[in-house]
Each structure stands twice: as C-alpha cells, then as structure tokens.
Amino acid sequence: MNNFEPKIVAFTCNWCSYAGADKAGMMKLKYSDDVKLIRVMCSGRVDPQFVMDAFREGADGVMILGCHPGDCHYRTGNVKAFKRYKLLKKTLAQFGINDKRLKLDWVAAGEAELFQKVVNEMAETVKELGPLHLTGNVEQGGK
Amino acid sequence: MAKPKVAFYWCASCGGCGETVVDLADKILDVVAAVDIILWPIAMDFKYKDIRAMEDGSIAVSFINGAVRTEEQKEIAELLRKKSGLVVAFGSCSSLGGIPALANLTSKKKIFERSYLKSPTVVNPEGVVPKTKSKVDGYELALPEFYESVYKLNDVIDVDYYLPGCPPTPDLIVNAVNAILEGKLPPKGAILSPDKSLCNSCDRNESKPEDVAISEIKRVIDVEIDPEKCFLAQGIICMGPATRDGCGASCINGNMPCTGCFGPTDSCKDQGAKMIGTLGAILEGDEEETIDKALDGLVDPAGTFYRYGLSASMLGSARKEEEDE
Numbered sequence: 001m002n003n004f005e006p007k008i009v010a011f012t013c014n015w016c017s018y019a020g021a022d023k024a025g026m027m028k029l030k031y032s033d034d035v036k037l038i039r040v041m042c043s044g045r046v047d048p049q050f051v052m053d054a055f056r057e058g059a060d061g062v063m064i065l066g067c068h069p070g071d072c073h074y075r076t077g078n079v080k081a082f083k084r085y086k087l088l089k090k091t092l093a094q095f096g097i098n099d100k101r102l103k104l105d106w107v108a109a110g111e112a113e114l115f116q117k118v119v120n121e122m123a124e125t126v127k128e129l130g131p132l133h134l135t136g137n138v139e140q141g142g143k
Numbered sequence: 144m145a146k147p148k149v150a151f152y153w154c155a156s157c158g159g160c161g162e163t164v165v166d167l168a169d170k171i172l173d174v175v176a177a178v179d180i181i182l183w184p185i186a187m188d189f190k191y192k193d194i195r196a197m198e199d200g201s202i203a204v205s206f207i208n209g210a211v212r213t214e215e216q217k218e219i220a221e222l223l224r225k226k227s228g229l230v231v232a233f234g235s236c237s238s239l240g241g242i243p244a245l246a247n248l249t250s251k252k253k254i255f256e257r258s259y260l261k262s263p264t265v266v267n268p269e270g271v272v273p274k275t276k277s278k279v280d281g282y283e284l285a286l287p288e289f290y291e292s293v294y295k296l297n298d299v300i301d302v303d304y305y306l307p308g309c310p311p312t313p314d315l316i317v318n319a320v321n322a323i324l325e326g327k328l329p330p331k332g333a334i335l336s337p338d339k340s341l342c343n344s345c346d347r348n349e350s351k352p353e354d355v356a357i358s359e360i361k362r363v364i365d366v367e368i369d370p371e372k373c374f375l376a377q378g379i380i381c382m383g384p385a386t387r388d389g390c391g392a393s394c395i396n397g398n399m400p401c402t403g404c405f406g407p408t409d410s411c412k413d414q415g416a417k418m419i420g421t422l423g424a425i426l427e428g429d430e431e432e433t434i435d436k437a438l439d440g441l442v443d444p445a446g447t448f449y450r451y452g453l454s455a456s457m458l459g460s461a462r463k464e465e466e467d468e
C-alpha cells in the first residue's frame with residue numbers, strides 16, 4: 001500500500017468551483033483532504049507565480065479550477081488561465097516536473113459530484129507519482 | 144588619506160563583466176586614480192594569500208561577477224565578504240545566476256558525462272573524470288568541488304548591492320562607483336537600476352496596440368524584423384514587460400528583442416512566471432489546438448523566460464532525481 005499523503009493546492013474560482021466545493025460539502029460528498037482549497041475571484045487571477053510558489057513551498061500537485069468556457073464572470077479570465085496553464089506545463093516539464101502534477105479543469109457551482117471526481121482523481125494521480133522532491137536552489141547555501 | 148581599497152573578482156562568468164570595466168575607457172582612469180585596486184584577476188596579478196593577510200573589513204568594496212558553481216568560488220566570495228565593507232554583485236550571473244545557471248536545467252552527472260565521456264571530441268577510454276582528491280606519484284592533488292547547481296552570489300554570502308546586466312552598462316557602473324565614493328548609497332539590498340519595466344522606456348512601446356494579439360510565436364531567425372514595431376506585436380518574444388529598465392534598451396536599438404538580462408523589477412518574484420502571465424494574456428484563440436500551434440514556435444520556454452535568471456527563479460533548478468514518474 002502507498003501511504004504517501006500528497007499536498008495538493010487547488011486554486012478555486014469563487015463563482016464556480018469554490019461554490020461547487022461548498023455544495024459537495026452540503027451534500028456530504030467526501031473528497032480527499034489532501035487537496036487544500038485556495039479561493040480566488042477568478043481562475044484568471046491565478047498568477048503563474050502562485051503555481052511556482054506552491055511547488056517551491058512543498059506542494060506535490062497544483063490544481064486550477066475555473067468556470068466552464070463562456071461562463072467566466074469576467075468574460076475571459078478562464079481563457080487566459082488556460083493559455084497560462086499551457087505555457088506553464090511546457091515550462092515545468094523542463095524542470096523535471098511531471099505533466100500530471102498541474103491540472104486545470106472547469107467545474108460549475110452546481111457540479112458537486114464533478115468537483116468530488118476531479119479532486120479525488122488528482123489526489124490519486126499525485127499519490128501514485130509520489131513526493132515531488134524539488135531539490136535545486138530551494139535549499140540555499142552553495143551546495 | 145589612504146585611497147579606498149577595491150577588489151574585482153570573477154566566479155563562473157564569461158569575462159564580459161571584466162571587459163566592461165575596461166570599456167569604461169577614460170572614465171576608468173578617474174576611478175583608478177581615486178582607488179587602490181588590490182585584486183583583479185582578469186587584468187592584474189595578485190595572490191589570495193595577500194588578501195587573507197589583510198584586516199577584516201579593510202577593503203572598501205568588492206565587485207564580484209559570475210555565478211557560484213565551484214567550491215573555490217564560494218571560498219573566495221566568503222573571503223572577500225569578510226575583508227570588505229561592501230560587496231556588490233556585479234552583473235546578471237552574480238545577481239541572478241546568468242547564462243551559467245542555464246545548466247540548472249540539467250545535472251552535474253549529465254554535464255560530467257557529456258564533457259568528459261560522451262562528447263564526440265573526447266577520447267577518454269579509461270573514463271577519467273575530475274575528482275576533488277587524487278593521488279599522483281605520491282602527491283595528493285585537490286580540485287575544488289563542482290556543485291550540483293549554479294548559485295547566485297547571495298545564496299552563499301551577504302550582498303549589499305546589485306548591478307544588473309549582461310554586462311552592466313558603463314553608465315550604471317560609473318553611477319554606482321560615484322555613489323559609493325560620495326557615500327550616497329540607497330538602502331542596503333538595492334538593485335542599482337530603475338525599478339520599472341523596460342517597456343516603459345522603449346521607443347517601440349508607442350507602436351504596441353492596445354490589445355496585442357499574437358497567433359504565432361516566431362523566432363528571430365525565421366522572420367524579417369520590422370525595425371519600428373513592438374517585438375511582441377510581431378509575435379517575437381521580447382522579455383521587456385518582465386525585465387527591469389536601465390540598459391537604455393540596447394538590444395531593441397540593435398533591432399533585437401530583449402532577452403531579459405536585467406532581471407525582474409522589485410515587485411516581481413519570478414521573471415519567467417511574469418512573462419508566462421503576460422504571454423497568456425496576449426495569445427490569440429481559445430481552442431487548445433490553436434494555442435498548441437502558436438506555442439510550437441516556443442522551443443525552449445525555460446531557457447527563454449529564465450535566460451539569465453534560473454538561480455533567482457522560484458524553482459531554482461530542475462529536479463535532480465532521474466525521472467518524475
């Protein structure tokens with residue numbers, strides 16, 4: 001058995017996926033407690049620096065959850081988030097970070113089951129991947 | 144009154160930073176006359192033992208260029224720190240890791256393999272690789288350790304000021320030296336170049352449309368560059384939005400895009416992430432296919448976004464373990 005408990009940071013949009021998580025809670029749908037939610041006003045608010053920072057500070061996986069295409073409260077925030085996500089993935093690969101450690105998905109406010117599903121799947125995936133172990137300049141000191 | 148003592152040192156660097164001091168030409172003569180240079184390996188002969196014999200804090204200022212890749216570089220940086228009142232990180236490598244830090248995308252193991260065993264120009268049937276200690280004819284020989292990653296200067300010692308640029312421009316250097324001589328320095332830790340983005344002082348900024356939208360990322364070798372128009376608007380990656388001002392837009396004036404050598408501004412924690420943010424906002428289309436196609440032209444994102452700044456990036460370097468599966 002794999003006892004590893006991954007740390008996953010999920011940036012969730014206030015208007016959709018965060019509300020979806022709320023609904024999942026009210027419906028008593030269990031989802032992995034390895035996933036820690038951070039509420040943002042829009043997936044477009046997720047600065048790529050947040051994602052890098054999460055990995056640097058020890059996250060084994062990062063999720064960005066936003067409104068379905070066409071449903072963003074700020075019109076195109078989610079589209080920008082998607083493009084940044086594509087760029088981030090391409091860049092993170094060069095740092096040896098597995099593609100599956102960063103995931104973007106769309107979850108609406110009513111989609112409590114979908115929220116439960118994507119979050120649990122991510123927790124499973126990252127659990128299988130194991131700890132990220134970023135060793136780089138993160139430990140400073142010239143060694 | 145004794146002249147202030149000044150040291151110049153190089154760690155992992157190309158020598159360009161030393162060259163730029165010489166390029167100060169007539170301006171350097173005033174500097175040379177005003178100070179007493181006690182260490183400058185690129186131009187004059189000095190011995191480390193003389194530096195060791197000096198009193199702590201007796202060097203007014205040490206300008207250290209280059210990144211820290213080896214044990215020797217760390218040792219001399221520490222020595223100069225002890226002997227100096229001020230330490231200035233001179234240039235991109237010292238401030239941010241610079242070009243040598245691109246090696247952080249690979250590992251020491253792979254570098255040794257390539258350089259000493261596998262490169263087509265290497266003949267090494269016995270597979271000899273450098274070791275920190277070896278015995279030859281009864282003598283023990285020592286080489287400085289080659290570190291796993293390339294570090295910026297402030298990873299190994301305390302740094303007072305930073306002069307950005309690959310290399311820093313003569314104007315910035317002269318301003319810094321004068322500020323030191325006149326005791327008119329900004330607060331400790333300051334980067335001695337304006338804290339705004341390069342686009343602010345770029346002549347092409349005017350030509351940038353309100354809503355830049357690019358459908359394809361182009362490489363400079365594949366296109367004829369319009370000498371008036373903003374590079375980003377031409378689909379060519381220009382690091383201007385994520386890069387600190389102060390070079391006088393040298394590359395832009397030579398009709399080449401900015402590659403980011405001045406590093407980020409104070410408010411930005413990661414130059415590459417900032418550029419990803421900017422690009423994400425201006426790429427055209429919303430279908431995955433269109434986006435993938437546009438990104439085809441971006442063959443080396445990490446090397447483009449962190450050309451000079453890997454040691455200063457949030458991730459610092461690639462994972463050293465073999466595969467992340």
Ligand code: SF4
Binds near residue numbers: 341346347383384
């Ligand atoms: S992106 Fe480059 S060319 Fe365009 S305004 Fe900024 S610095 Fe100038």
Ligand code: SF4
Binds near residue numbers: 309387390404405
């Ligand atoms: S334009 Fe960019 S790359 Fe060129 S000198 Fe200025 S900061 Fe450095």
Ligand code: FES
Binds near residue numbers: 015016066072077
């Ligand atoms: S408001 Fe939900 S993604 Fe923009």
